[in-house]
Amino acid sequence: MKTVLVGVGQAGGKLTTALASFDEEMGFGAVRDALAVNTASADLQSVPFETMLIGQDRVNGHGVGGDNELGAEIMQNDIDQVMTALGNRISAETESIFVVAGLGGGTGSGGAPVLAKRLSRVYDVPVYGLGVLPGSDEGALYQVNAGRSLKTLAREADAVLLIDNDAWKESGESMSEGYEAINQNIARRVGLLLAAGEATEGVAESVVDSSEIINTLRAGGIASLGYASTPAAEEAAENISVITSTTRNAMLTGSSLPEATDAEAALLIVAGQPERLSRKGVEKARKWVETETESMQVRGGDFPIDSSRLASLVLLGGVERSDRVQRFMTRAEQAAEEAAEIDQTAREADKTFQNDELDGLF
Numbered sequence: 582m583k584t585v586l587v588g589v590g591q592a593g594g595k596l597t598t599a600l601a602s603f604d605e606e607m608g609f610g611a612v613r614d615a616l617a618v619n620t621a622s623a624d625l626q627s628v629p630f631e632t633m634l635i636g637q638d639r640v641n642g643h644g645v646g647g648d649n650e651l652g653a654e655i656m657q658n659d660i661d662q663v664m665t666a667l668g669n670r671i672s673a674e675t676e677s678i679f680v681v682a683g684l685g686g687g688t689g690s691g692g693a694p695v696l697a698k699r700l701s702r703v704y705d706v707p708v709y710g711l712g713v714l715p716g717s718d719e720g721a722l723y724q725v726n727a728g729r730s731l732k733t734l735a736r737e738a739d740a741v742l743l744i745d746n747d748a749w750k751e752s753g754e755s756m757s758e759g760y761e762a763i764n765q766n767i768a769r770r771v772g773l774l775l776a777a778g779e780a781t782e783g784v785a786e787s788v789v790d791s792s793e794i795i796n797t798l799r800a801g802g803i804a805s806l807g808y809a810s811t812p813a814a815e816e817a818a819e820n821i822s823v824i825t826s827t828t829r830n831a832m833l834t835g836s837s838l839p840e841a842t843d844a845e846a847a848l849l850i851v852a853g854q855p856e857r858l859s860r861k862g863v864e865k866a867r868k869w870v871e872t873e874t875e876s877m878q879v880r881g882g883d884f885p886i887d888s889s890r891l892a893s894l895v896l897l898g899g900v901e902r903s904d905r906v907q908r909f910m911t912r913a914e915q916a917a918e919e920a921a922e923i924d925q926t927a928r929e930a931d932k933t934f935q936n937d938e939l940d941g942l943f
């Protein structure tokens with residue numbers, strides 16, 4: 582699937598870098614171009630492709646410090662500049678645009694929905710969000726920001742592929758090592774998905790194309806992507822249970838959104854050497870995904886790659902009713918209510934203080 586990536590904010594820029602590098606290293610060529618947009622000049626310095634600093638008149642290159650309303654405002658003010666830079670990158674062959682952002686901060690959280698809205702109006706190709714949810718140990722501001730941003734982004738984009746920062750956390754890792762590992766995990770999943778949509782030449786089974794990805798995400802809302810891989814036997818017939826167990830792992834333990842299994846639609850892609858791919862295995866695994874998601878719209882296909890391992894990618898569309906997403910929304914709403922209460926108490930204290938001051942004066 583020929584794609585143009587736009588990273589907004591720090592996490593957006595880092596993830597876009599990881600994705601573009603993975604695509605290049607693997608020689609896939611699905612990522613056609615990329616742009617990183619930020620309000621903080623320091624965050625753009627290590628980005629290896631074109632960058633754009635916005636909001637200089639407001640924050641002078643220092644970022645918005647988690648203020649996602651300001652992030653949205655700045656994107657709105659500078660949107661023409663961003664659209665012009667993207668216009669030079671989006672061509673007739675572009676099949677999708679991904680707006681990539683951490684949803685808990687300020688620049689990406691506020692800016693990504695504004696940009697997705699404008700892109701959807703101007704271009705006919707689908708505009709997807711690739712959004713990162715803050716880990717559950719991140720503070721209330723991050724949860725509130727992400728709750729609001731996710732709702733808006735899901736409305737403005739054709740779908741939001743959601744990544745939970747808690748998904749691949751390993752104990753003992755520093756914050757930056759942790760991000761690095763998460764970004765690599767995301768790059769591998771999304772990179773393979775985009776590349777699978779590009780595969781053209783023949784294997785015995787059905788090759789996935791871009792339209793299957795688009796159709797799986799057609800329901801809109803929130804999507805997740807699972808991945809797992811296992812060493813494979815040389816003979817396809819010996820790999821039936823390898824494919825089913827790898828698919829189970831991809832969905833149950835390798836998902837970008839753990840525990841999100843209730844879906845409107847799904848796409849299973851099994852990648853590996855054509856001679857190791859078992860048609861029966863792919864069909865059995867596809868049926869298992871059908872049962873697990875309780876969806877009648879489960880597509881299946883394969884992606885020929887030169888590897889002695891078999892890998893399963895499971896794209897789930899329309900997972901917003903799943904427990905994980907509901908739990909996050911509840912947490913974000915609680916944090917928003919608590920923040921509003923604190924705000925109210927502060928305002929009341931301020932009023933009392935002012936009244937007392939006035940009492941003293943008159």
Ligand SMILES: Nc1nc2c(ncn2[C@@H]2O[C@H](COP(=O)(O)OP(=O)(O)OP(=O)(O)O)[C@@H](O)[C@H]2O)c(=O)[nH]1
Pocket residue numbers: 589590591592593595596620621644645646647648682683684685686687688689690713714715716719723746760761763764
């Ligand atoms: N997966 C992942 N998440 C990250 C990374 N960097 C930051 N985050 C998450 O993204 C959120 C913060 O968003 P940032 O992208 O840092 O913020 P920003 O959009 O640049 O906005 P401001 O810094 O407020 O101007 C937090 O929830 C972090 O956990 C990263 O490299 N990878």
